[in-house]
Amino acid sequence: MSYRQQAQPYQQADGPARAPADESDDEEALVNEYREQTQYDEDGMVDLDRATSLGAASQQDIQAQLQAAATPLEFQATLDTKFASYDNYCSLFHFILNSDGPVDLEMPNYYWAWEVIDEFIYQFNSFCSYRQRVALRNENAEEIQLLRENPNTWGCYSVLNVLYSLIQRSAISEQLAAAKRGEDASLYAGEYGNRPLYKMLGYFSIIGLLRVHCLLGDFSLALKTLDDIELNNKKGMFARHTTAHITTYYYIGFSYMMMRRYADAIRMFSHILVYISRTKNFQKNSQFDTNAKTVDQMHVLIAISVAFQPTRLDDTIHTALREKYGEQFNRMQRGGPDSIPIFEELFRAACPKFISPTPPDFDNPEVNIDPVEHQVTIFMAEVRNNMWSPTVRSYLKLYTTMDLKKLAGFLEVEPEKLRHWLLVNKQRSRQVKWNGGGLLDGTVENLSDLDYAMEGDLIHISESKTGRRLVEWYLRNLQRTY
Known part of the structure; x- marks a missing residue:
């Protein structure tokens, strides 16, 4: 050089x-x-x-x-x-x-x-x-x-x-x-x-x-x-320095989220957020503002991950999400077109400041690609692919067997388009889940709260173990509320 x-x-x-x-x-x-x-x-x-x-x-x-x-x-x-x-x-x-x-x-x-x-x-x-x-x-x-x-x-x-x-x-x-x-x-x-x-x-x-x-x-x-x-x-050593601890889990969790390993992302974010909420370790040092901002970003990212992968959260995290992002959290969980701008707004606020590995072209500025916009585009494609997941899931929960054409009528889409979406969604519900070892290692598991199989035009629906755990957690929180 x-x-x-x-x-x-x-x-x-x-x-x-x-x-x-x-x-x-x-x-x-x-x-x-x-x-x-x-x-x-x-x-x-x-x-x-x-x-x-x-x-x-x-x-x-x-x-x-x-x-x-x-x-x-x-x-x-x-x-x-x-x-x-x-x-x-x-x-x-x-x-x-x-x-x-x-x-x-x-x-x-x-x-x-x-x-x-x-x-x-x-x-x-x-x-x-x-x-x-x-x-x-x-x-x-x-x-x-x-x-x-x-x-x-x-x-x-x-x-x-x-x-x-x-x-x-x-x-x-x-x-x-x-x-x-x-x-x-x-x-x-x-x-x-x-x-x-x-x-x-x-x-x-x-x-x-x-x-x-x-x-x-x-x-x-x-x-x-x-x-x-x-x-x-x-x-x-990283766990002995508060900022290093927070930074490590932020980037691990974000990487998992961008790889569509939402269960692992939630696990990482939950670990550090529960630790911070119980120790209050980051509140009395000169990096308070930096650490507090990163913690807020992780609350946003775990809300996004839960919208993709409904999961039981620790009570302290669940309460914090409801207090900080109540309406936005609800809209993301409901899905549909109204959720798209919410996902984009929150992702922009919580993602890292991505950079390009090469210097920009100063002579032809129009050919330069903003690395942040590039990652936003990738993320929003995933959002649109999963836009109708909450709506479809809400219908499937009401039945044990359902006709494909009937469900397509409810959603106002073509039956074959719905069949394609259901197959893709079932495949995406099978995620690699980390159980120790290298962070890229893991076993493939069905992490959806519902499981279904298709036989011709019939959809056979069953509740997964994940779904039963979610129901039990919801009922416990309901009892505490009332």
């Missing part, structure tokens, strides 16, 4: 940190416990192309860059500042990854590794979205020229290269896999993996890959990156 300018340390705008360290006694105990139980090496990292060495810099300068790397960039930062920030990240990561042997650096605080990876990806996401807007508007010739001359700044390849390189250097995947097998993870740690700086950066880079691949729209690969992380391990 071309080096636009010599990377120099710079001061980012003052402001609350996105994820500060928790200095409580409880957290200190968790830190000490973690240091005793985890260890994380590997060789063969691809060199970073754009970087300058910090080897000649003073220890004070290096510590300043460590602090700056985890400090949020000012929201209204200029384009030059965004370029300078990228240069400094490249310089810092080059020093950490490409020095002769592991560098002897102390992290500013225990949670610095998460903060720097979080801010690095946040700035990458923001820059890509900004560049896309500039290209689509095609108004500012000076900015367009500057962006055209620096296509690799905050490039997708560069960001992925950093994350994968940190994972390789720290051998975090090998050590996590060894720990899952019950082996001593320290046996797989080389000279890099034994250093807290490397093993913590490597660990949170795995979470970073989940996030980046999801932003790029590759949801299968996003889930694949977490194969070596045990989600049920309450002592896992």
Whole structure:
């Protein structure tokens, strides 16, 4: 990559940190416990192309860059500042990854590794979205020229290269896999993996890959990156940092939802939302606004998932949905044309800010595809395919056997069109459900509240186990209400 300018340390705008360290006694105990139980090496990292060495810099300068790397960039930062920030990240990561042997650096605080990876990806996401807007508007010739001359700044390849390189250097995947097998993870740690700086950066880079691949729209690969992380391990490093915990489950749940694995999406969202509601763990830190927004987004996403896949919810989640999105939730569950704008509005509010893996075409702005609009189009196609599911389900619940033509008359559609829809809907009710192991693994199960079979023009309807559980849950809630 071309080096636009010599990377120099710079001061980012003052402001609350996105994820500060928790200095409580409880957290200190968790830190000490973690240091005793985890260890994380590997060789063969691809060199970073754009970087300058910090080897000649003073220890004070290096510590300043460590602090700056985890400090949020000012929201209204200029384009030059965004370029300078990228240069400094490249310089810092080059020093950490490409020095002769592991560098002897102390992290500013225990949670610095998460903060720097979080801010690095946040700035990458923001820059890509900004560049896309500039290209689509095609108004500012000076900015367009500057962006055209620096296509690799905050490039997708560069960001992925950093994350994968940190994972390789720290051998975090090998050590996590060894720990899952019950082996001593320290046996797989080389000279890099034994250093807290490397093993913590490597660990949170795995979470970073989940996030980046999801932003790029590759949801299968996003889930694949977490194969070596045990989600049920309450002592896992990601679970010890509230923002990392929330972020991990948000992107896992969203990836499942976009893969039409609604039961798994609901399971992931439910887990973290119940945890948050019972611990109130995110309310007393400087990232309150960010965490609260993500929690609100997950409430929206679980409402969407339940509209596709009716499921019993925890009472606290069900109450929150009724309070925040009562009418919208009801309209989505009823289905029909009136639900379409509600689905689109809520999806736009809750989805990540998707990005394109390549820079936009500044010379032909009309050919650029907005990545957010692209994902909205994909999602809305699924909404339209399932638009009549609640209506059909409400009719089928009234019968044990029903004539296809009679049901088509109720719905005012052609019988053959209805037959096609019923077959597709039955197939989609069979989803892969995660039962442990890799997040892409699972068994195929019928997750609909109704099951039916077609014999000629006759539809034979039966209530599934899922349906019986839903009825029992509904009756319990009805008794509490009255």
